[in-house]
Amino acid sequence: MQWIQKDYQSDQKGSKMKCLTAHSLKEAIRLYKQNPNFALLAGGSDLNVQIFNKSIKHEGLIALHPIKKLAKIKCTQKSAKIGALCTISDIIDHESIQKHFPLLLEMQNDFASKQIRNMATIGGNIANASPFSDLIPLLLVLNAKIKVISSKGKRTIALKDLYRGYKKLDLNNEILISIILPIKEHQFYYKKIAPRKRLAIAKLSLAVTKGKKFRVSGSALNSSHRRFKHIEKCFNAKQTSDRALKEAIDQDIAPSTSYRSDPKYKKQVLFNMLKEAIEKLS
Amino acid sequence: MQLNITINQKLYTLECAADKRASEILRELGFISVKEGCKSGECGACTIYLNNKVVNACLLCALQIDNAQITTLEGLKEETLELKKSFIDEGAIQCGFCTPGFMMSGYDYLQNGGKADELQIKEALDGNLCRCSGYKKIIKAIKKVAK
Numbered sequence: 058m059q060w061i062q063k064d065y066q067s068d069q070k071g072s073k074m075k076c077l078t079a080h081s082l083k084e085a086i087r088l089y090k091q092n093p094n095f096a097l098l099a100g101g102s103d104l105n106v107q108i109f110n111k112s113i114k115h116e117g118l119i120a121l122h123p124i125k126k127l128a129k130i131k132c133t134q135k136s137a138k139i140g141a142l143c144t145i146s147d148i149i150d151h152e153s154i155q156k157h158f159p160l161l162l163e164m165q166n167d168f169a170s171k172q173i174r175n176m177a178t179i180g181g182n183i184a185n186a187s188p189f190s191d192l193i194p195l196l197l198v199l200n201a202k203i204k205v206i207s208s209k210g211k212r213t214i215a216l217k218d219l220y221r222g223y224k225k226l227d228l229n230n231e232i233l234i235s236i237i238l239p240i241k242e243h244q245f246y247y248k249k250i251a252p253r254k255r256l257a258i259a260k261l262s263l264a265v266t267k268g269k270k271f272r273v274s275g276s277a278l279n280s281s282h283r284r285f286k287h288i289e290k291c292f293n294a295k296q297t298s299d300r301a302l303k304e305a306i307d308q309d310i311a312p313s314t315s316y317r318s319d320p321k322y323k324k325q326v327l328f329n330m331l332k333e334a335i336e337k338l339s
Numbered sequence: 340m341q342l343n344i345t346i347n348q349k350l351y352t353l354e355c356a357a358d359k360r361a362s363e364i365l366r367e368l369g370f371i372s373v374k375e376g377c378k379s380g381e382c383g384a385c386t387i388y389l390n391n392k393v394v395n396a397c398l399l400c401a402l403q404i405d406n407a408q409i410t411t412l413e414g415l416k417e418e419t420l421e422l423k424k425s426f427i428d429e430g431a432i433q434c435g436f437c438t439p440g441f442m443m444s445g446y447d448y449l450q451n452g453g454k455a456d457e458l459q460i461k462e463a464l465d466g467n468l469c470r471c472s473g474y475k476k477i478i479k480a481i482k483k484v485a486k
Contacts, residue, residue, distance in 0.1 A: 074357070074358050076340065076357030076358055076400075076402050078402060098400075098402065098403070101398060101399060101403055102380055102395075102398045105360075105398050105399065105400050106378075106379050106380065106398065108358055108400065109358075109360055109378065109400075118357070118358065118400075118402065120402045120403060122403055146392070166462075169380070169466070170380075170383065170465045170466025170467075171444065171447075171463065171465060172380070172383060172386055172393050172394050172395045172444075172466040173380055173394075173395065173398070175389075175392040175393060175394050176389070176394045176395070176398065176399070255462075255465035256381060256465055256466060
């Protein structure tokens with residue numbers, strides 16, 4: 058049965074944005090080369106809101122969702138390769154991920170809501186580069202690498218080298234295709250502070266892993282995501298006196314003043330969380 | 340763009356802007372169980388099944404639902420009959436605006452073998468907001484149907 062309405066009110070409230078759909082990775086690369094100013098649309102859970110609100114202006118969109126190849130998770134003994142279009146649900150429901158990266162399962166509780174976990178993608182989260190991302194700090198402390206592709210070829214870079222300031226990525230017209238997580242034994246600490254338990258934007262979060270060395274990161278603490286080098290140094294050298302930690306915090310984080318919570322509060326809470334983390338992981 | 344969508348197992352073909360909000364399209368086609376509350380993915384009143392997964396219709400644009408399978412509450416009338424009765428019996432409704440969204444999330448929970456466990460039900464409803472009933476009766480209604 059088919060229903061066709063010829064005179065369906067195509068109200069052009071939406072801007073006259075040019076919208077393209079890529080059906081294969083090859084096509085995506087070609088379209089992005091021809092239209093470098095277009096935005097890449099993955100799950101759209103954040104980008105679409107901005108488009109509907111008209112709070113950002115793009116010349117156009119390239120939708121990537123039909124590229125099934127990028128929605129797969131592959132695990133070997135050494136690493137897990139997560140396609141950029143895997144949704145958060147795909148990731149936390151995956152057996153090997155559950156086995157090797159229990160830290161990522163924290164997203165079950167802390168990443169938005171069921172509906173959004175079913176549509177938001179890991180690649181979109183990384184590329185959207187929100188300083189409030191719950192996921193990016195976890196990937197940073199798991200030592201993630203990312204694979205990007207363009208008409209000039211593929212390259213692999215460490216996630217920690219991707220961010221160059223607020224929503225600025227160190228990419229040159231490249232498309233993020235997969236995330237690689239090395240499988241190494243580790244302990245972890247994770248906590249998110251938010252005004253309520255679910256579907257909340259973080260006031261701050263802290264993620265710490267301890268393998269051979271400590272890796273520390275968190276969200277909502279800087280204008281762009283990074284590992285907290287000075288805090289890591291303290292942890293690795295076992296210099297965890299109150300003074301040393303406070304100094305490291307001052308060097309590692311520079312939260313902006315927002316209506317959500319002020320920098321002084323964030324620093325104090327981060328300090329408390331670091332204390333808790335070191336206790337748990339020593 | 341020309342949009343082909345299967346909604347509740349019927350194929351629809353229409354012309355619309357590629358960056359039009361999916362919840363608007365569904366409502367204009369008459370599927371008014373899809374409510375537009377916050378329009379930013381917070382309230383869950385627009386919850387639909389997209390390719391068998393619950394998502395927020397307000398966060399999708401036309402481009403993304405081209406060639407997709409969508410199920411709205413209208414397409415689950417029979418399947419949700421017991422749940423609907425339970426909502427009525429428990430008085431899990433006040434203004435009713437959030438109810439279709441809660442029915443969808445509740446149905447999805449039950450479909451996936453959800454148990455009569457209050458905490459798990461609460462977790463399953465993490466993407467839905469109700470500003471008048473206070474959740475207790477909604478949770479009770481879903482619990483009653485769960486095995």
